[in-house]
């Protein structure tokens with residue numbers, strides 16, 4: 168959501184009143200402007216740039232402001248509220264935890280940490296035997312790097328190389344920034360870890376943005392990409408781990424299966440660990456519990472966050488005992504690790520996901536979502552270049568009709584227009600709009616939201632052509 172300023176002058180918009188949406192004021196709401204002004208004065212601007220809606224309450228798949236407006240939510244905040252906003256089971260668990268009067272324990276043990284960790288390991292595939300709990304996703308990715316390097320160093324002192332993919336998102340702390348390989352976002356660091364290497368992301372298009380042909384040899388492509396590292400003088404036996412964002416976040420772009428399978432084969436040959444960063448896509452978002460399960464490869468470690476608790480700050484790294492126990496006792500912890508409230512929320516959240524079969528629901532509703540979006544692509548062939556994603560995760564990728572090049576301006580206007588019509592979507596500031604409603608959204612609300620997206624694209628398109 169960078170680099171775009173949404174209009175802050177209230178405009179009159181058509182009134183809307185459906186079963187799922189209500190817009191009855193100018194937008195942004197004139198009475199909300201003093202709050203934005205306060206934020207502008209007292210808060211770092213790096214937190215700003217979002218659409219100007221003051222959230223007052225969010226329940227299920229809807230977001231309310233305090234001024235009588237109500238939106239269908241296609242964001243789940245940012246892929247957090249998979250089990251629905253203010254999920255009643257999570258709220259009940261939090262109520263109980265608050266009444267127990269245990270808000271923090273640092274690393275002293277407490278019962279809900281025991282129960283949550285046990286549940287997390289229970290629902291995870293067999294190779295994941297232990298977990299380490301943290302608060303933010305960025306801590307989890309840095310922790311996974313530490314574990315992969317500790318394991319590498321057991322084999323030889325210089326086996327510390329980490330390979331990640333250009334364009335990925337792994338967080339905003341220093342190590343996580345370096346994993347992204349984005350020279351702009353990591354320029355502030357002033358140096359780069361000489362043992363973090365990057366491969367180009369295997370985009371499904373060529374330089375002209377044309378889709379690569381069916382049968383393109385992705386295995387060869389991996390072999391040639393990794394050979395590129397060797398050509399730069401990197402000895403494969405010094406590589407400790409691959410850090411893989413399970414799909415490219417900004418565009419919900421999945422890796423070709425054959426590419427990752429070739430990577431896994433290579434990793435096995437050179438004793439290199441594989442971590443999947445599942446922070447965005449984990450917990451059912453893509454129609455499977457974890458995204459890696461789409462690829463037919465077996466990672467060693469998973470980084471989890473966001474929808475792990477559906478609400479409060481919680482993240483985790485999970486893996487087999489022999490990796491998770493590499494750090495010495497007491498050498499990996501964090502003040503808010505395994506906070507009692509976060510663990511209570513996480514436990515209720517996972518139970519709810521299981522009880523209501525939300526992973527399957529994501530797969531089922533995902534078909535509705537993707538069918539609709541693909542029709543939209545046929546309707547606007549000069550605006551939409553690709554639809555990506557799986558399950559209840561999608562990205563619509565926009566292009567400029569004249570140049571056929573990626574267009575980041577048009578989707579910003581589309582997001583704003585949709586907001587004025589009672590639909591919130593993920594504004595990326597790039598050529599994509601991302602869609603990720605709570606997995607609990609009713610089919611009819613999903614379809615109504617998609618119709619709003621279609622209206623918004625159509626209106627902005629017509630206005631631009633005038």
Ligand SMILES: Cc1ncc(COP(=O)(O)O)c(C=O)c1O
Nearest residue numbers: 303304305336337338444446447
């Ligand atoms: C794939 C991925 N990894 C890591 C992060 C960082 O998580 P956090 O913002 O909780 O630090 C994000 C956040 O968007 C993410 O999408």
